[in-house]
Amino acid sequence: MRIWSVDRLISPVVAAFILVFGLLAAPAWAQTTTANDPAQQAVSEQQLLDEFGKIKGRITIPDQKAATLQQPQGRDYQSFQRSTLPWVGAIAIIGMLLAIALFFFIRGRVRTQAGESGQKILRFNAFERLMHWTTATAFIVLAITGLNLIFGRRLLLPLIGPEAFSTWSSWGKYAHHFVSWVFMLGILVMLVVWVWHNLPDRYDANWIKSAGGLLDKSNRTHPPAGRFNTGQKLVFWSVVLGGGLLSVSGIYMLFPFAFTDVSGMQTAQYVHAIIGVLMVAVIIAHIYIGTLGMEGAYEAMGSGSVDLNWAREHHSAWVDKQQAKGKIDGRPPSHAAAEPAE
């Protein structure tokens, strides 16, 4: 039997320590917690905003969006919608129109130097044309209804009045929602069908160096190109990448708050709107060069067949390849028109 065990010795010592320290510590502890100022530990609005950018809390209703008490970023969204976006949009679109007008008046149409040969070759088959025009029609609907949301209030509303404008915008909204799916599908199919012809090739460097012959008023510069020249590749990749970004941000907006919070929704809007107006500017240039800007270009997507001379001047490498495959009857490849002018 051990009376003075270690345990027995420690316990009173520990108890004494606790008592002494407890008595000493108690007044200090009481001072901090029972201070007559409930605001001392209170959350401060400014501190929360500085720390997190917005204020979130707990809510007792099912709508979790409501748990965000305050997001001052709404003010940034306000200035984006009110001034940044209309300015960027106006500069991009009017700037593009001005540039094209200037280009047309100074440079004039791109002519087929050798004139028409009378022999037609197939450039885009029926499926490609269907795909192009379906996507194009969808894009035009989306562009008009989209631009309406940016500029309609300033330009159209004063002309037709609030009621008519609201009705039109409401239909525009539905059109935008439903037609968007056609556009997204079109982008996807285009990517699959045309991506192989739009990868960089050995003709690109020279094409860029001679600016595709666009600046040569005599129409004699014809850098060789495959099925698509560098300019067309740029249009393709802006449509695929721009359209892709529009699709992703658009899906976020089609299903609001399904994948993100209010900050994410604002980001989706920023991306969608800026890419949207830039795409409109790019497509305006695309429409110009495909119709008014270049003789013989429209037929490629119109009837699907182009004149052999046109094809030789603008896509010589492609013509050679088609000829090698035996898809073009008659004359052997003539490189005369395909060489760049000295």
Next chain:
Amino acid sequence: MARMKFLCDAERCIECNACVTACKNENDVPWGINRRRVVTINDGKPGERSVSMACMHCTDAPCAAVCPVDCFYTTEDAVVLHSKDLCIGCGYCFYACPFGAPQYPRTGNFGSRGKMDKCTFCSGGPDTDSTEVEYDKYGANRLAEGKLPLCAEMCSTKSLLAGDGEIIAAIYKERVTQRGYGSGAWGWQTAYRETVGV
């Protein structure tokens, strides 16, 4: 000219949600729509505060600025109202609102929201005052009856203040001076670009 404002004295709010219920009842707000809500910050921790929040009727209102169909208007009482006849339910005002005030009934697919609904400071909408048409669309018009929003009027702890901005700021200042503390007028800097100087 009196400028209408809300001020939630966070030191008094006990998160009873009676303001939420009063608002729903007074304005006959449909299910799923909350014109007012109470958010608790730092729940269960020291310094926890609850704030009752609805449309703050901002100066230079973001919702009005971003509306693509320009359906908002600000009355001479500085109350921000909108026309449900013109609203197309695009949802932009929710992205712009610093306080999450705009609400939408879900009516269609692909995020096709119904017409936006929000706190009207209990002062109806563009239809004729205190008519059934106005009530159906926008709820009560207490301001036209010489009353203030019901959420504030029935607040049991007198936390939620509504009315002339200068008067309620003075009331809040008196409270802060008297009791010696106050966490400030939540949302005022963002909404009105000014705070209650104490």
Next chain:
Amino acid sequence: MQDEKQTALSRRNFLRAFGGASTAAAATVALTPTEALAYDPGTEEMRARYKETEHIKAFYRVNRYPEHK
């Protein structure tokens, strides 16, 4: 002969370009985003409704501390 024709053409082109540019410039002025006028539903809807009625005065009074009555 050929040179004369060229000059004449480019002068015409220049004038055309100039005309085109000024038309586009006019369009720019017309399309420049301006501060949108807020939708005006009419003075009747926008007029002030707030009046300091007895009811509202009572609200302010009960929200003050008793000594400030």
